[in-house]
Amino acid sequence: LDLLARENLPSIAIVPTFYLKVLAEMDLIIDLGGYLPSKLKKDIPEKFWDSVTVNGKIYGLPFIYTFPVFFINQNIIQSRGIPYTEEPANWDQIFNTLKRIKETTDKYGVYIPTESLYDYIEYVESYTDKRVYFKDRIDISSDSAIEAMDVLQKAIYELRYMPEKLTPEEAQNMFFSGKLAIILSDASNLVNFKSTIPYILGVWPLPFGKNTRPMLIGTSFVIINSSKRYENESYKVLEYLLKYENILRWYTHTGAPPIRNSIKESLELLVFYEENPNHLIITNEAEKADVFNPDFDYISYNKIVKKAIEEIIINEKSASLIMKKAQSELEALQK
Numbered sequence: 001l002d003l004l005a006r007e008n009l010p011s012i013a014i015v016p017t018f019y020l021k022v023l024a025e026m027d028l029i030i031d032l033g034g035y036l037p038s039k040l041k042k043d044i045p046e047k048f049w050d051s052v053t054v055n056g057k058i059y060g061l062p063f064i065y066t067f068p069v070f071f072i073n074q075n076i077i078q079s080r081g082i083p084y085t086e087e088p089a090n091w092d093q094i095f096n097t098l099k100r101i102k103e104t105t106d107k108y109g110v111y112i113p114t115e116s117l118y119d120y121i122e123y124v125e126s127y128t129d130k131r132v133y134f135k136d137r138i139d140i141s142s143d144s145a146i147e148a149m150d151v152l153q154k155a156i157y158e159l160r161y162m163p164e165k166l167t168p169e170e171a172q173n174m175f176f177s178g179k180l181a182i183i184l185s186d187a188s189n190l191v192n193f194k195s196t197i198p199y200i201l202g203v204w205p206l207p208f209g210k211n212t213r214p215m216l217i218g219t220s221f222v223i224i225n226s227s228k229r230y231e232n233e234s235y236k237v238l239e240y241l242l243k244y245e246n247i248l249r250w251y252t253h254t255g256a257p258p259i260r261n262s263i264k265e266s267l268e269l270l271v272f273y274e275e276n277p278n279h280l281i282i283t284n285e286a287e288k289a290d291v292f293n294p295d296f297d298y299i300s301y302n303k304i305v306k307k308a309i310e311e312i313i314i315n316e317k318s319a320s321l322i323m324k325k326a327q328s329e330l331e332a333l334q335k
Contacts (some may be wrong), residue, residue, distance in 0.1 A: 003111075009224055012234040014063060014178040017051040017218040017291075018298040019195065024054040029222040031057040033206060035235050040242070043260045049255045051293040052220045060220025061238060066256040067214050067289060068122050069282060072202035076107055076181040085279075087204050091127050094207070101181050105334040109161040110182040111171035112152060114309045117302040118217050118292060120334045123184075129209030136222040136295045137334065140305065140328035149312050149319035157316060165314055190255025194278075203278040216257075249325040255279060257286035304329045 015023065023029045036058065041049065044062055052060035077097070088094045098109035113119050120140075121133045128144040139145065155161045163174065174180040176196050184206070185193070194201050197207070208214060221241070223234040240246065244262075249259045252272055259266045273280040294301075308326035311317040 020059045033058045034322045051291045063217040064256045067217040069187045071206040074200040074202045108163045108180045112184045113168045117305045125212040127204040141324045188254040188256040203281045213291040216289045217292045257283040
């Protein structure tokens with residue numbers, strides 16, 4: 001963590017919620033429970049507070065929670081007669097769309113990032129409709145999970161639906177230039193994408209079945225453990241950021257779904273949705289979502305899974321062999 005490596009720590013920071021446990025254990029952040037008014041606690045659903053709570057203490061103020069969605073170049077899709085306004089119900093429909101793009105254009109069909117454990121979980125659980133993430137562990141060696149990686153590898157190197165060996169930033173540039181029809185990316189990129197591209201932008205949620213659902217990944221404000229004076233000044237910054245107009249702006253100026261009940265029910269946001277339907281698609285999907293809040297050591301797990309994914313997606317190694325080996329390494333961490 002960059003935060004841990006600095007000698008002069010900031011007084012306030014925004015960090016992913018799954019890092020709070022290690023920061024709290026190192027006594028780098030303070031318990032915010034005494035600072036937070038009861039009205040605010042009631043305004044934010046319990047699942048978000050759970051994600052910033054360590055050993056019964058609230059160490060973070062829930063901020064931006066988001067998840068991946070498909071961003072669509074509607075100009076490419078519509079020109080090929082593909083019903084771009086209809087959200088795909090399953091991956092068969094997605095692959096039929098990719099096949100049609102490949103047959104009728106010189107564009108790549110899709111980019112699906114697998115840069116992190118979280119990316120992997122969202123893709124695999126959507127594709128298989130089977131859980132791989134459990135609060136205290138993950139299972140990446142099941143037949144269905146291995147099949148999902150085989151399918152992704154095939155989509156890149158055999159079917160040529162997806163460009164090979166690209167970073168998410170390089171894929172975004174392809175999407176912006178019109179060389180890529182669909183990109184799976186963070187919902188909070190919506191406004192940035194819309195302001196950058198010269199064509200009509202659409203949004204499709206990842207399809208999930210009866211057994212799985214999307215997961216929100218969160219960030220939170222934390223106050224660094226320092227002198228009391230700096231703690232008080234930091235909380236004044238939080239008070240400013242918590243003002244209604246500032247909170248509303250975080251959602252309308254990004255694409256991340258709102259988490260506060262008062263914001264979700266506001267007239268301003270309802271009017272905004274009428275003029276910006278892509279935001280409403282994201283918000284409606286977020287209402288179905290759980291919050292990613294693992295009990296395991298995310299940093300260590302992520303390192304193992306990311307290395308395994310690189311072997312499969314970049315080096316074209318066997319998904320079965322690589323994932324079973326990685327599963328053994330994950331299980332060793334639990335002992």
